[in-house]
Amino acid sequence: MNEVFSNYVLRPALPTDVPQIVNLMRDMAEFEKLLEQFKATDELVHASLFAPNPTAHALVITTKDQPDQLVAYIFWFHNYSTFRAKRGLYLEDIYIAPEHRGQGLGSFALKHLAKQAVELDCARFEWVVLDWNKNAIDFYEHHGATILPEWRIVRLENDALLKLAQS
């Protein structure tokens, strides 16, 4: 499961990684100016990844020299396509600490996940991107991905969700 790239190692997340994962998640929320939506805690993340029925899967990247110091995290789960009648691999989050960017870790992670999707017989490998993030879109297209122009995410949460549930 571990994969080496240059001076880096990608491996499955361990319970001891959780506090660092949550710190990196908070950095990402801050970067995306979404801190007010950020509700993750060590307890919730630990339960998500390490309960008997995990609700998400996490990978982490460290340097070879410091195998306990996270420089990136990846969260994914299985989605599902009815038309294919198969599960897919959905990349929920990938975050690389700023000082480790520009060294190919993004490509490395995408390739690793593509391999995993094929190994797990997934119909698709999917994620989302902000439509104004041209650098990211170019990067994904360079790796063979297609941006679906017409689909929009519809979301019910918080009070709106409770209101519909109680109607």
Add this chain to the structure above:
Amino acid sequence: MNEVFSNYVLRPALPTDVPQIVNLMRDMAEFEKLLEQFKATDELVHASLFAPNPTAHALVITTKDQPDQLVAYIFWFHNYSTFRAKRGLYLEDIYIAPEHRGQGLGSFALKHLAKQAVELDCARFEWVVLDWNKNAIDFYEHHGATILPEWRIVRLENDALLKLAQS
């Protein structure tokens, strides 16, 4: 788990429903002009729903009089939000046979799923819509949902996925 609405009953799908589900799925693919992407078979759908670790969950709607004759199907699975550090409920598909539309089954199904999302402690209830489907967007907004304007789905599948996996 069963819920009654007017002359209809919503219930979890049974193994004996699979051939009818696949027929309705094919009708939907035809309606969406996506038949060339349609790969579902009875065997694949049965495995998805009734294997020891199901990869999707299905509900069906029948009339009260004909509890074996499906008039609608719903597929959902759990997605996950890192920022909430919780799973969500993702509605993959809802299809109502043409002759049973306009009677409130769409609202009934959305409310049922919203209740289920709350009961299962989901952070969100989400799905997708085509940006040109104004009737659907109005309907979802009427039920309290928000359309996220900026996110685009990124997809790798078939040869492009294999190519990246083997690179």
